[in-house]
Amino acid sequence: MDAVGRRAGPVSFDDWVAARGPALLRLAYVLTGNAADAEDVVQDALSRALPRWERISRADDVDAYVRRMVVNAHTSWWRKFRRRESPAAEVRPDGVVAGPDEGMPSDERRRLWAACQDLPADQRTAVVLRYYEQLDYDEIAALTGVREGTVRSRVSRGIAVLREKMGERDE
Known part of the structure; x- marks a missing residue:
């Protein structure tokens, strides 16, 4: 398997999940805003992938295929539970999300995180896939x-x- 999940032949489900599961969990965490919901979304996506794994493992880009499943599971979850959502006052600083903002002061990260959580789900998903997952616009379009x-x-x-919201203005 290469760095982005493409493989010439099938790979076992367990091996693939061991290698790529943490990245899926990080993506789901950024999409959902908390670890418990992220685990639920990833579990849902993987439980749907397992019975289809023989076909999925032959895809040109297995990572992209399963990432799309995670995004779709998040969308389904969000639609199902949006009325029961209860926002948390503060994001847990448990180190689940690591990215380019590591050099930011923690209060700035909290403000940015709160601002991200206020975005509508479709905008938040697009922003996360573009800047957190570093995907191109055409990849995001295909994924969503x-x-x-x-x-x-x-x-x-x-x-x-x-x-x-962060106080930056175009001059």
């Missing part, structure tokens, strides 16, 4: 099932909201 222009719009609007 919307047009590339819609992805660009969602990312642009999401970033504009984040800049405003």
Whole structure:
């Protein structure tokens, strides 16, 4: 298996999950906002992937395929439970999410995290996939099932909201 999950032949489900599970959990954590929900989303996606694994493991990009399953599971979960959502006052600093903001002061990270959680789910998903997962717009479009222009719009609007909430203004 190469660095992005593409493989010439099938790989066992257990081996793939051992190698890529933590990355899926990080993605789900950023999408959902907490570890328990992230675990539920990943478990749901993997439980759907297991019976189809023989076909999935032959895909050109197994990571992209299962990442899409995680995004779809999050969307389904969000639709199902959005009325029962109860926001937390503060994000747990348990180190689950690590990324380019590590050099930011912790109060800035908390403000940014709160601002991200305030974004609508479609904008938050687009921003996370673009800047956290480092995917291109066309990859995000394929992953989320919307047009590339819609992805660009969602990312642009999401970033504009984040800049405003963080106090950055275009001069």
